[in-house]
Amino acid sequence: MVRQNKKSVRYGKKSPALSNHMNDHDATENGLLPRTDLELVREARHGDMDAFHGLVDRYASYLYGLAVSLIGNAADAEDAVQETLTGAFRGLRSFRQDASVKTWLTRILVRQAAAHHRRRGFRIVARPIDGAxxxxxxxxxxxxxxxxxxxxxxxxxxxxxxxxxxxxxxxxxxxxxxxxxxxxxxxxxxxxxxxxxxxxxxxxxxxxx
Known part of the structure; x- marks a missing residue:
């Protein structure tokens, strides 16, 4: 199970704990190009946590922005991203490659957002977002x-x-x-x-x- 300290993981911005060294590791481990999403998934399936963290680093900001748009509340959006990443880690072996990794993560997040709306009831939430x-x-x-x-x-x-x-x-x-x-x-x-x-x-x- 993925356990990440919410105080150190800031999905709206890249967190030093998960980001700064991940790009270097991803790009230089093989001395060639950064690993593809599918390569990271395959390696994470075999227990390589750095590979999974590479996926987190690659998509956390995207997922957070999407979660805020779908849910309308920053704190609840962060929780939804956390649950999405946990669900993705648990579901690594069931990923069938019938869609891109980004689409797969989006699917998980949309389910989390839908579950949020079911739990809380549908509400209108007004929120300004610069550059929307x-x-x-x-x-x-x-x-x-x-x-x-x-x-x-x-x-x-x-x-x-x-x-x-x-x-x-x-x-x-x-x-x-x-x-x-x-x-x-x-x-x-x-x-x-x-x-x-x-x-x-x-x-x-x-x-x-």
């Missing part, structure tokens, strides 16, 4: 001052719709990648996105009225 992406160009169509309203509107979406909007518009994932991450058909991804964008437009009208 503009899903579907909605802020531009609504006006330059609408960026925060766009983010609030995303937070007001039901979790299923928020997931697809965040993965598509903020993370830039393809329909196929989203389908793999959410374990749903591509057609379902497309229909959820269509409905989510429609709801965003309606929410923005209410915010800006």
């Amino acid at each position: 992406a503009d899903p579907a160009g909605l802020a531009e169509t609504a006006g330059a001052d609408a960026q925060m309203d766009v983010r609030e509107a995303i937070d007001a979406l039901p979790p299923d719709y928020r997931e697809v909007i965040v993965l598509r518009e903020m993370q830039g994932m393809s329909y196929e990648q989203i389908a793999q991450a959410l374990a749903i058909p591509r057609g379902t991804v497309e229909s959820r996105l269509f409905r989510a964008r429609g709801q965003l437009q309606e929410l923005l009208k209410a915010y800006l009225a």
